[in-house]
Amino acid sequence: MSVPFWVWVVTIVALLAVLALDLAIVGRRPHEVGVREAARWVAVYVGLAALFAAGLMLVAGQARATEFIAGYVLEYSLSVDNLFVFLLIMGAFAVPRVHQHRVLLFGILIALVLRGGFILAGAAVVARFSWVFYLFGAFLVLTAVKVVTGGGEDEEFRENAVLRLLRRVLPMTDDYVGTRSVVRRRTDGGRLRWFVTPMLLVMLAIGTTDLLFALDSIPAIFGLTRDPYIVFTANVFALMGLRQLYFLLGGLLAKLVYLSWGLGVILAFIGVKLVLEALHTNTLPFLNGGRPVDVPVISIQVSLAVIVGVLIVTTVASLVRARVDARSAQPSALGREDHPAATTPSAGS
Template sequence: MYVPFWVWALTIVGLLAVLAVDLWIVGRRPHEVGVREAARWVGVYIGLAAVFAAGLYVLAGRDPATAFVAGYITEYSLSVDNLFVFLLIMSAFAVPKVYQHRVLLFGILIALVLRGAFILAGAAVIERFSWVFYLFGAFLVLTAIKVVMEGDEDEEFKENAALRLVRRVLPVTDDYVGSRSLVRRRDTHGRLRWFVTPMLMVMIAIGMTDLLFALDSIPAIFGLTRDPYIVFTANMFALMGLRQLYFLLGGLLKKLVYLSYGLGVILAFIGVKLVLEALHTNTVPFINDGEPLGVPTIGIELSLAVIVGVLLLTTVASLVKVRFFPGDDAGDEAGPDEAGTDQPLDHAREEGEEPGAGHETATSGSSRTSGS
């Protein structure tokens, strides 16, 4: 689908305007987000995605609109897995409840920029090297196996290279200073210096962690459509609504005990779809002498049906399991509302640990990499 530059520009400006309104609301009065408010905002963002899909249908036709819906649902469902790690990060940094929404907003803003660059690079590689779909397909299948095999293993948050670099360059305060990310204080020698607060550290942690998750979610959506515009918009709409979903789901996160299996099935399905399409348009010399193979391909409508069906089955099975066959700890752990506490970070120092640095807080249900 050809998309002129002015449409790209208008789309980006529109997305930034929505985020600016959200930022203005959050910045005006930091507060703890309740379920009702979160549900209202989730409805707003899903409604905006639905309006965008309807616009694509009217202006570009059925196929682009269906591809956007399939990509949006895929990205949104894969992003739910991110919420488990976001919970780990909030707990590790002891983020106060009133600032959690702001932290998620800025963290995801970082992720939006990084994902945009990643999508542009991926589109350029795909345009030049068609054989990359073999790699994408194999990677998704292997990731699916890992997700299923490690679905019940515990995870712990570990600081990534970006956070360690910030700690080396700038000192980090022990406590939060309202919603400020930087503050000027005197060091132990009496010199006035800039200090980074834990607020900035947790924003970087969320943004960089989401980028790691993009290593499998972006190849997955490229398996549904090769159109960079649809890939970009589906990712942006999914990420923008992720913050409110974090607060809406709350303790339900722990009740989705079969989520990782459902995500594994979706990743494996898209991986197989990618390999079949690569074989159908094969140009690799050592495969069938560089000629295409007459293998069946999977249409976008069937892909959408499989994705929605797997998600519905996974959700229903999870809720039935928790309701009628409760395990030892399924659904009993703290949700996002309990992740942030008002406990000062220097409590960690009293136990001989660095504040927010790799606390051994564990959770179940997420098996994708949380960063290292």
């Protein structure tokens, strides 16, 4: 689908207007976001994505709308994994809960800019070198194995090179100053000087860390569609709703014990799909004489069904597992209450 330049401009301006409205609401009264408020905002952003898909269907047809929906669901599901890292970052920087909403908003804005550049570069590579899908496919399969085996999980947040560099070159305060990212303070010599607050650092941490997740999510969505406009808008809508999902899920994240398995299956599936498409349009001279290989190609409808199906199964299985674990823990807790001597030292000991 060839998208005119003015459509890109209108789309970006409209998305920025939505984010500006969100920022105005947040900036008006900083507060802790409750589950009910988060649920309303998640519904709003999902509704906006649905309206965009409907408009895309009217303008570009059902195939493009289905590609957007599949890409949106894929990016949203893969972005849930970001939330675990966001929790670690918030804890590492001791961000006050009243300011976490604002931190996530600006952090995700940084992530959108970085992802936009990544998408443009990826689209240029895909358009010129079709064989790159072999690399994308192999990378996604290897990433899937790593995700399932837990090789990519960290129990604590480690600052990347960008953050370490900023700490060395910029003067920084030890405490937060409301929502301000920079502040003027007097040095020991009495001279006024600009200082960076931890607020700026944590925003950059959110934005730059997200780019690491884009290393697998962007190649994955190119396995569903090669249209950079659909890739970009699917990423934007997914990230816009991610901030509210952070507050909605909260402690539920720890209960999604099978989420990594589901994401691994999805990544492996998209990886296989990419390899099949690369074979179907093969131009490598050392493979089948540089001719396309007659292999089946997975349709976008099948891809969407697999992604949604895997997410439903893993979510339900995780919640069932959490309920079973909770029930099995009750008898032991009751046993400790009925036999306090088992846990409390006797007077003669």
